[in-house]
Amino acid sequence: GKDKAPANVMAFSTLADTSVMFPDGAMVDKVGSAAKLDPRLAETIPYGVDDTSAFLFDGNDNPLNTVEGSFSVERGGILRGAPANSVSNKDGTPLGASGTLTAPKLEFGAPTTAVFDSDTYVPNAPANKKWIEPYGTLTGKHGYPLLYTYSLIIALVCGTAGLPHILVRFYTNPDGRSAKRTTFWVMVLLGAFYVFTPMWGALGRELLPALYANNKTDSVVIALPRILENKLLGEILAGITSAGAFAAFMSTFSGLLVSMSGALAHDIYGKMIKPTATTGERLTAFKVAAVVFGVISMGLGLLVESFDITLLVGWAFAIAAASYFPLLLLGAWWRGLTRYGAAAGMLLGGTMSLFAIITFMGIEKKWLPLEVSPLTKALLEQPAIWGVPFSLIVMYVVSKATANSLPTDLNSKMLRLHAPEEMGISKNYVE
Structure with missing residues (x-):
């Protein structure tokens, strides 16, 4: 009922037909439009009218798609039906009489039970506040949205610099000037790409609210092209999107696989386990x-399948930010960094971030019977804000404690690292 708003509103899917059954005597307070109608429906159904009489058409020859006691809401949001159960508007007129077309949103004033067929898209229409800010102001579902947001920003900015599969791409450039030029154009293209991400999300919320209700928002990329007026073009676009x-x-x-395997084969096996190994070995x-x-990666992927992909991506960046970036x-x-400080900072920073993420996963999925404060939960979910400084501090402290292990040719290496390439002293830096 009204006291349960926005849960008293049903906005039907544009993806597929929906069959819904109401109990005898159910009353609908308002019939309206859940979202702007797509072009192929605009000429058929009036938009933005809450008076059900505006949707009555004489001589409607379209066949009704109903079962006894139910409505059938066709793909695109056309509500048709002549229900056996008595369902009326608040003025007492029957809803769903033969030949009635309505916009795809129903609002109930009294508690009402609705029954849906299995494997159907369940209607939903959250209130504006819930829709725009699903986790509260500035987002963040644990009560510290600003902290959550800044931690995610740190993870994305610092983590990008530390992603191993990104770092190895720089070795495909012949010199530093080419690497800088490549980086510039990659940033331009990425910037253009990320302009479309929020736009696609906004279109999905506007045109496909059922995905939000069914926790299937990750399918919006494939679902949006299919509601184009040109069916063939929509299917082609959906196929191209899937392939991309x-x-x-x-x-x-x-x-990532090449980076991990190369590190094991070259650095661990080739230098630590068997330094005399041949190229073939x-x-x-x-x-x-x-x-x-x-195999391990695919197995772990199956374990986290129920988590939102945006969370998983953020976690990958957070771990990279706390390990590689420092x-x-x-x-x-910094001339004072030793090999021991670097190793300790990388291992502890990355491990602690990973431990925090696993702990959060356990709490969310009830694997761990722990009760933590909202602040702790936010820090566990987005560990970059403390993981990066923690790794930097560990590197500094351990390097100071092992300062006698600094290489004797440190100044020469730093000069070769930073000197302009035109001087010709920067080649073969790692020897």
């Missing part, structure tokens, strides 16, 4: 590592 998403996934996954180690890491920052600009 798969290509992006494969390029990212393969890049290292190649074999690389192939074995690729298979093992691939090493890049201090390694390039």
